[in-house]
């Protein structure tokens with residue numbers, strides 16, 4: 001893993017959204033057999049730069065790009081076989097190193113990558129029997145597909161960054177480097193909000209805040225269940241996150257319901273102090289010393305700003321708990337995601353006993369895997 | 381299928397079966413996401429070939445939320461801290477329908493939400509296939525949901541049945557369940573069943589063959605009675 005360098009492929013696609021594909025090349029790339037021509041052609045056209053350009057425009061997920069490219073069915077099949085053989089060669093290696101993905105998961109991802117890359121998904125099953133030169137329209141050059149899958153395996157670049165999106169609840173959210181990939185556990189926050197809104201219609205017509213919105217996942221999920229008077233203000237310190245969240249909000253046509261503001265936690269919310277009916281957040285909560293040991297997809301590729309919660313992981317959660325009483329209206333609801341049992345219990349105790357009479361009905365809620373994951377409650 | 385799923389996805393609430401009892405620790409209320417709303421279905425005669433004493437029609441008439449409320453749901457068992465620590469798409473869902481013990485799962489979708497919806501749709505199909513309702517053949521009239529999946533040439537069909545519902549329509553499972561009830565009541569005889577439905581034997585056979593799970597359920601019954609399978 002020495003002599004790493006960044007490679008930027010010159011791309012002619014997406015003229016309206018100039019972007020670069022990052023790829024690091026390492027000696028281990030030589031381990032994998034692959035059909036030569038397309039891949040080397042890609043490499044020889046590349047130039048080296050040392051850092052990722054900051055993109056003012058968010059990237060478009062693969063599945064939404066125009067099908068400007070084409071390949072024969074048999075060339076695509078060759079790519080698929082090559083990609084599959086690499087995935088198979090991984091075996092349990094990543095699981096052993098850092099509890100990363102296994103072959104089964106990688107093969108499933110390969111299928112999804114293919115589904116996102118072809119114009120017409122129904123061609124995917126035909127691949128197995130493809131012996132012909134029929135052309136398939138693609139959303140990425142086949143050369144790029146080689147590069148992308150190499151990144152997936154050799155660099156452990158997260159699958160969601162490769163395809164530029166994550167399926168979350170019934171949404172497909174654009175994500176890219178610099179923005180946390182929303183987790184399945186977090187889907188539950190939207191259901192918790194749905195539950196309280198059903199029980200108390202007033203909450204559905206007020207102002208909510210989603211702090212540290214990342215891709216905008218929670219804010220968009222909530223925006224879609226609020227009543228006509230309801231609104232969500234979503235904030236993030238990261239400019240990349242703010243622009244990706246704005247892109248996702250627009251894609252779901254929620255500009256009137258979800259407003260993105262850039263800034264640190266409560267700072268951009270001065271004008272709604274004491275006026276919020278709801279406050280939700282999935283702030284960074286991993287204790288700093290655990291960051292190094294994270295699976296490569298997370299630790300090496302997702303933004304530290306989105307993960308690192310300080311010494312015991314609760315720096316941001318405590319800040320949010322302390323501020324919640326000032327921000328929420330009487331009767332307002334809050335829900336925070338946490339690292340698990342320890343943080344849940346600590347925060348529930350803190351909110352119930354250490355802040356005197358500020359909150360009632362403080363609860364700890366389990367996630368789907370049976371882990372205590374959320375703290376919820378109401379402002380008095 | 382997609383239609384029911386979307387509807388369900390859009391109105392999600394009370395979707396989660398709990399799999400841990402509520403606990404009280406440190407004077408705080410520790411809660412599972414939502415309480416299950418198990419109704420008064422007897423659990424005692426479970427295992428009797430899946431048939432039991434309860435009405436399968438009742439299950440299929442439930443809304444997605446209500447049906448989900450009768451299920452226990454597991455995802456993969458927690459294999460670590462989860463949440464921000466993980467990127468592994470542990471989104472597979474397994475639903476166990478408590479009153480019948482029927483299990484449905486889905487792993488292939490890209491979000492947990494969709495896997496839940498797929499598992500639930502699959503559960504509906506399994507309920508239709510495995511839970512039988514007793515019929516009184518003397519007073520038998522095909523119910524509307526069955527008439528709706530019959531071809532237009534059925535003489536029992538009236539104009540208010542609407543166009544024929546095919547296997548891709550989520551309402552098909554209701555009709556399929558009613559059809560299986562009838563075929564079981566006549567011990568697997570397609571010609572007898574066809575008479576009750578105002579169809580030729582050939583037309584009913586074609587309908588049965590049009591859906592794989594329906595065909596397999598009918599052929600399983602027929603082979604248990606020593607009859608030739610439909611092909």
Ligand SMILES: C[S@@+](CC[C@H](N)C(=O)[O-])C[C@H]1O[C@@H](n2cnc3c(N)ncnc32)[C@H](O)[C@@H]1O
Pocket residue numbers: 180181182183186211212213214215216217218235236237238241263264265281282283284285305306307464
């Ligand atoms: C764990 S991520 C959650 C993202 C998104 N809400 C989700 O659930 O997928 C935490 C988010 O908090 C943001 N963040 C970190 N420090 C922040 C701060 N001081 N103010 C606002 N947002 C912050 C990060 O940029 C990141 O997007």
